[in-house]
Amino acid sequence: MKPVLALTKGRLERQFIAFLQERGYDVQPLIDKGRKLQVETSEFFAVFAKGVDVATYVEHGIADLGIIGADILLENEPDVFDLLPLPFGKCRFAIAGEPLTHYSQRKQRIATKYPNITTKYFREKGKSIDIVKLEGSVELAPLLGLADDIVDIVETGNTLEENGLIVKEEMFDLSARCIANRNSLKLKKAMLYPLIESFKVEEAVI
Structure with a gap:
């Protein structure tokens, strides 16, 4: 056996x-x-x-x-x-988006494949957000105006860079x-x- x-x-x-x-x-x-x-x-x-x-x-x-x-x-x-x-x-969770994002008075909108991780992370920081759940390339969301930022796994950062996005906040390592x-x-x-x-x-x- x-x-x-x-x-x-x-x-x-x-x-x-x-x-x-x-x-x-x-x-x-x-x-x-x-x-x-x-x-x-x-x-x-x-x-x-x-x-x-x-x-x-x-x-x-x-x-x-x-x-x-x-x-x-x-x-x-x-x-x-x-x-x-x-x-x-080895990789890390991060908040990413366009460099010059201007947040309005409404709640920040975050696109992610990981709604539970994202909700918990922002809640622990005392922030209320709106989640947009996506299954595919979340990098599109801020580019097309669906979300302000994204939460995703980042390994090399190449995909973010090639799409004009930057890491705004490191969350934690994996x-x-x-x-x-x-x-x-x-x-x-x-x-x-x-x-x-x-x-x-x-x-x-x-």
């Missing part, structure tokens, strides 16, 4: 494979998977899904462990155990996280512990 590990497809998947390789794991089955969504390695079974779905699979016990971005934990608050930060997937199913941690502790221990890195972002 092996642990089941759910991985976020795409950038985090590639970074996690490199992370495993540095720790001496045989990652060739993960590299050679093609379009397969389930892969067995010598140490674990891996399943590949979108980040939000990774959290769901872990929450329901389909996967014992999961690798996701901290944004998913903060925005969706799945019922999982947040085990530890990982030293990749990294990838390793999460666990609560029951798995209790019932499969001996099986999961070596894998979890191998993921621990002192310099990971919290």
